[in-house]
Amino acid sequence: MEREEALALCERLVAAMAAGGSELAEGQLHVPAAEYRDPTRWRAEVDRIFRAVPVVLAPSALVAEPNSFVTRDVLGTALLVARGADGVARTFVNACVHRGARLCDGAGSERRLTCPYHGWTYDTAGRLVGVPHRDQFGDIATDGLLQLPTAERHGLVFATLGATPTAGEPAAPPDLDTWLDGFGPILDDLALADQHVVAVSELPGPNWKVAKDGYFDGYHFSALHKDTLGRVYRGNAQVFEAWGPHQRFHFATHRLHDGGMTSAHEHPRPHQLMGTVTALFPNTAFAGDRDGLLMSQVFPGAAPGTSITFQTHLRRRPLDPADTSDLDKALERVRYLEFVVQEEDYATGLAIGSNLPAMAGAAQDFVFGRNELANQRFHTWVRHFLEIDSSQ
Ligand code: FES
Ligand SMILES: [Fe+2]
Numbered sequence: 001m002e003r004e005e006a007l008a009l010c011e012r013l014v015a016a017m018a019a020g021g022s023e024l025a026e027g028q029l030h031v032p033a034a035e036y037r038d039p040t041r042w043r044a045e046v047d048r049i050f051r052a053v054p055v056v057l058a059p060s061a062l063v064a065e066p067n068s069f070v071t072r073d074v075l076g077t078a079l080l081v082a083r084g085a086d087g088v089a090r091t092f093v094n095a096c097v098h099r100g101a102r103l104c105d106g107a108g109s110e111r112r113l114t115c116p117y118h119g120w121t122y123d124t125a126g127r128l129v130g131v132p133h134r135d136q137f138g139d140i141a142t143d144g145l146l147q148l149p150t151a152e153r154h155g156l157v158f159a160t161l162g163a164t165p166t167a168g169e170p171a172a173p174p175d176l177d178t179w180l181d182g183f184g185p186i187l188d189d190l191a192l193a194d195q196h197v198v199a200v201s202e203l204p205g206p207n208w209k210v211a212k213d214g215y216f217d218g219y220h221f222s223a224l225h226k227d228t229l230g231r232v233y234r235g236n237a238q239v240f241e242a243w244g245p246h247q248r249f250h251f252a253t254h255r256l257h258d259g260g261m262t263s264a265h266e267h268p269r270p271h272q273l274m275g276t277v278t279a280l281f282p283n284t285a286f287a288g289d290r291d292g293l294l295m296s297q298v299f300p301g302a303a304p305g306t307s308i309t310f311q312t313h314l315r316r317r318p319l320d321p322a323d324t325s326d327l328d329k330a331l332e333r334v335r336y337l338e339f340v341v342q343e344e345d346y347a348t349g350l351a352i353g354s355n356l357p358a359m360a361g362a363a364q365d366f367v368f369g370r371n372e373l374a375n376q377r378f379h380t381w382v383r384h385f386l387e388i389d390s391s392q
Contacts, residue, residue, distance in 0.1 A: 001189055003270060006270040007265070009239060009271075010261065011261060012239040013237060013239050013250060013256060013274060014264075017234070017252060017257055021236040021238075023239045025376050026370075029367070029368040029376040029379060029380070030367055032364075032365050033356055034363070036210055042207075042300065042303075045208075045209075045300070047162070048385045049382065050075055050282065050300065051160075051162025053160075053281070053282065054158040054159070054160055054179050055158065056156045056157065056158055056283075057074075057159050058070050058310075060156060060157060060193055061196060061314055062200070063082065063089055066084065067110060069083070069104065069109070071104060071105055074299045078094035080092045081157055082113075084124045085125065086125060088125070090125065090126060091147060091148040091150040092126050092148075096115035097144065102116075107200075111123070125144075127144040128142055128144050147165060147168075148165055149172060150173060150174075153180075153184070158176060180246065181244030183280065186243065189278075190286055190289070190290050190293060194290075195293065196314065196318040200313070201310075201338065205308070205346045205349055206305065207353055208298050208307040210307075210349045211298045211309065212298055215285045215287075215298075216249070216372070217374065218233065218236060218237060218238040218249075218275075219235065219236050219371055219372055221235040221236075222236070228339070228340050233252065234251070234254050237257060238250065238251050238373075238374075240377075246279065247378070248277065249276070250275065250277075251275040251276075251277075253273050275287070282382070283299060291316055297310040297311075305356070311341070315330070
């Protein structure tokens with residue numbers, strides 16, 4: 001982020017804090033608790049959002065080199081993102097076309113992917129390149145692994161998950177220009193294509209919207225995160241930006257609150273006086289800046305009450321295994337963030353999930369306050385894709 005832009009955002013934060021805390025929405029938004037657990041509603045969210053719009057499957061940094069791959073089990077389908085020897089990232093169904101066995105697990109780098117069942121072998125562009133005892137097998141009419149439409153942009157691999165997988169050439173790639181709605185330069189600010197992976201993890205969580213709700217508000221910092229994030233960031237001191245369904249928001253540090261614009265003008269890198277979250281609809285959020293990022297992708301699980309979050313810790317400076325103090329510091333930061341997300345945010349989210357039946361049974365609403373504008377925008381966009389009018 002340019003210095004001028006950071007100063008302008010600091011100025012908005014300082015003004016918001018002088019007026020009471022955060023920038024405000026026009027009114028409140030009521031979301032019935034039942035909307036978090038109704039199976040019909042949940043199925044519609046999966047079909048009309050997750051299967052309809054281009055969704056980020058992985059950061060490019062996870063498949064940085066030719067012949068690298070990462071598996072992603074999402075929405076009940078086993079997928080495989082692989083970068084071919086030609087440098088192109090593709091999304092495959094992680095299933096051998098012989099009789100459907102799972103081809104690979106985890107992540108790695110292999111020139112050839114060999115099916116564990118009968119040993120059919122594919123290259124990383126998905127072409128079938130080896131069949132044991134081929135002369136005995138008879139004819140094989142296949143163009144290789146099944147593919148989903150994929151596009152790589154801004155250091156991210158997007159795919160259309162609801163498309164019918166096809167062998168050989170995939171259907172037309174997702175139209176990212178339309179989908180990103182001007183958000184591309186905001187993603188570019190994170191320099192995702194230049195990032196290196198520090199650590200990855202998968203976290204089971206509550207309903208995907210319950211999980212997502214925790215990413216949007218700074219209102220909870222001084223309560224839930226009082227001993228962690230709340231020591232750095234002020235609760236309820238947030239400003240908001242939006243590009244179509246995508247958002248970016250900024251939280252004031254105590255330092256900005258205490259020092260005001262004088263501290264911002266004196267700071268060599270004023271963006272460090274804010275915490276920034278860049279949120280790509282529907283499910284991907286980046287916390288931090290180009291020097292260090294926590295990327296979180298939340299996918300619905302097998303039922304309304306579950307989700308899975310792929311976390312990738314990224315940073316621009318590669319890890320030097322010889323520099324143990326650098327490595328220790330990087331891993332300490334990973335553990336700290338994992339603690340915040342797992343023990344604070346997701347523990348709270350799972351408890352909310354347990355309370356949903358009682359809340360929904362009593363026809364309770366979750367109320368998003370005027371100071372929870374990013375949450376309001378998120379739910380309004382979810383409803384938009386479900387063709388539900390939020391103004392009613
Ligand atoms: S199912 Fe893969 S080789 Fe038979
Ligand atoms: Fe949180």
